Amino acid sequence: xxxxxxxxGLTKVYGRKGRGIKDVDLEVNEGEVFGFxxxxxxxxxxxxxxxxxxxxPTGGRAEVFGLDIQRESVEVRARVGNLPGEFALEDKTTGxxxxxxxxxxxxxxDLGYARELAGRFGADLHRPMRRLxxxxxxxxxxxxxxxxxxxxxxxxxxxxGLDPLVQEEFLxxxxxxxxxxxxxxxxxxxxxxxxxxxxxxxxxxxxxxxDVEPTHRLVDKAFRHVTLTFDEPVGGEPFAALPGVxxxxxxxxxxxxxxxxxxxxxxxxxxxxxLVGLEYERPSLEEIFLTYxxxxxxxx
Amino acid sequence: xxVAGLRRKGGRGRHAARRAAPLGTLPALVLRTVRLxxxxxxxxxTALGLYSAAIVASYTTFSASAEQMNRLLxxxxxxxxxxFGITDLGDVENYMNSQxxxxxxxALAFFPILAAAGTIAGAExxxxxxxxxxxxxxRWQLVVGSFASIALSLLGILALMGALTQATAILxxxxxxxGSTIAAVLNVWPLCLLFGGVAMLCSAVFHRRALAIAIxxxxxFAMYLxxxxxxxxxxxxxxxxxxxFYYHGSAIEDGIDxxxxxxxALVALALMLLAVLAFRRRDIYT
Numbered sequence: 001x002x003x004x005x006x007x008x009g010l011t012k013v014y015g016r017k018g019r020g021i022k023d024v025d026l027e028v029n030e031g032e033v034f035g036f037x038x039x040x041x042x043x044x045x046x047x048x049x050x051x052x053x054x055x056x057p058t059g060g061r062a063e064v065f066g067l068d069i070q071r072e073s074v075e076v077r078a079r080v081g082n083l084p085g086e087f088a089l090e091d092k093t094t095g096x097x098x099x100x101x102x103x104x105x106x107x108x109x110d111l112g113y114a115r116e117l118a119g120r121f122g123a124d125l126h127r128p129m130r131r132l133x134x135x136x137x138x139x140x141x142x143x144x145x146x147x148x149x150x151x152x153x154x155x156x157x158x159x160x161g162l163d164p165l166v167q168e169e170f171l172x173x174x175x176x177x178x179x180x181x182x183x184x185x186x187x188x189x190x191x192x193x194x195x196x197x198x199x200x201x202x203x204x205x206x207x208x209x210x211d212v213e214p215t216h217r218l219v220d221k222a223f224r225h226v227t228l229t230f231d232e233p234v235g236g237e238p239f240a241a242l243p244g245v246x247x248x249x250x251x252x253x254x255x256x257x258x259x260x261x262x263x264x265x266x267x268x269x270x271x272x273x274x275l276v277g278l279e280y281e282r283p284s285l286e287e288i289f290l291t292y293x294x295x296x297x298x299x300x
Numbered sequence: 301x302x303v304a305g306l307r308r309k310g311g312r313g314r315h316a317a318r319r320a321a322p323l324g325t326l327p328a329l330v331l332r333t334v335r336l337x338x339x340x341x342x343x344x345x346t347a348l349g350l351y352s353a354a355i356v357a358s359y360t361t362f363s364a365s366a367e368q369m370n371r372l373l374x375x376x377x378x379x380x381x382x383x384f385g386i387t388d389l390g391d392v393e394n395y396m397n398s399q400x401x402x403x404x405x406x407a408l409a410f411f412p413i414l415a416a417a418g419t420i421a422g423a424e425x426x427x428x429x430x431x432x433x434x435x436x437x438x439r440w441q442l443v444v445g446s447f448a449s450i451a452l453s454l455l456g457i458l459a460l461m462g463a464l465t466q467a468t469a470i471l472x473x474x475x476x477x478x479g480s481t482i483a484a485v486l487n488v489w490p491l492c493l494l495f496g497g498v499a500m501l502c503s504a505v506f507h508r509r510a511l512a513i514a515i516x517x518x519x520x521f522a523m524y525l526x527x528x529x530x531x532x533x534x535x536x537x538x539x540x541x542x543x544x545f546y547y548h549g550s551a552i553e554d555g556i557d558x559x560x561x562x563x564x565a566l567v568a569l570a571l572m573l574l575a576v577l578a579f580r581r582r583d584i585y586t
Contacts, residue, residue: 014583077433082434084430087428087586089428089431092336105328106436144434145434
């Protein structure tokens, strides 16, 4: 298996506050789906825009399929389908017009796959962009990134603004892309979609890549928000004493807390009472970042 | 396949990325930009053409009393008349030059200024740049392609303006030679393009569309004023060559001065090349 993206000490510092990324060493293999995760402002978009040649690195280097991102930026972009995190499309243009233009730019003669994707996402290719909602523009953005079947997809928050059904369809497309041996590099804020499609994840915090690990490890170590509702008030102390239980709050028959370990002991203890309600929620990615990669350093 | 193999073959099996030939993307870029500008061409061309046509039409009522008007104008200071290009109002070509073609660049230059400012800084502000440059387009092609399309659109506006002027002259039986009309409108082209070049450079250097409009627009008025005042004031006469308007002349009366024509066009081209250099080196912001 080859390497789709390789960065060595990639650094981009800009602005008066010195924002950007510092010494990012990253390797994404061909054929994998790589989730690039981090809180807002962590450096995800800066990394992506530097890889695509929109920003010049201030240090280090990077290659996409062995092509230098600075010297061979056009060659890199010929192999990449890109969906920017924040983008707009020319108001007067229709999706069809835009795709025809991009097809000419890329030497693609057939828009068959673009039309297939439009059908699957429910995108209207015949209305001008100014008449499309944010979600529908996002669909056109996705199609323009996907329609030429690039060996590498770089997608910055691709499901933002999409309704759940289209999100599902998009994740199917990502899985198909992977099945074809192509590579996907995408940033996301949604743990469930990361868990579903990503083989590995990279965590970036304050411009530094702090961890790269298989997705299941990130998901496994994530805590859960638990709320137990009993038919009458029960003492909270036995629950607070369980391993991994933190921040327990008792409100009448309701107990709320965070669980950092497996739920076996909790379930057995709860089963001693009459349980009328159980909520067992995953945290958001932001909460995971704060907990495991928070400012106070390192992994939990 | 190894990365090295990928590089050699330019793709990977059935998922090979089709790399468009860099030069093949330039005509597509020009064609698309011209298409996007077509509405503006129609509006600008019709507006200026109708104004010019109205001046031609007014000449028919005016020409009968031209002798009296000329005598009246003798009372005005000679320098002032020269400043506004008025020598003989009985001559349709001089009349058209003073009423239309001396002022036309002042208005029409805003077309290339606005278009060029929108090409880079405007696209960054609108957020369209990342999607466009996500394609395998070299940055120089974006600048050159946009500038070429602005130059073509400008020709379209002038052609429309010339056609409406000439059609009115024929309809109103005004003796305005076709060659003079063509020379008059064509002569406006390099002057306006030059200010488009300034706007393109500002668009490439700065990240703000407002600056890319304000700087060339200020330069446009400053140069117009300098050239006009230079005709009146001996103190400013020496500074006239600094103004691009100094090289504009009256093509409707004297024909096109091709040295000045190509000189202005070359300056515009040089400004575009500077814009290419500036844009190649800088970050793109959204």
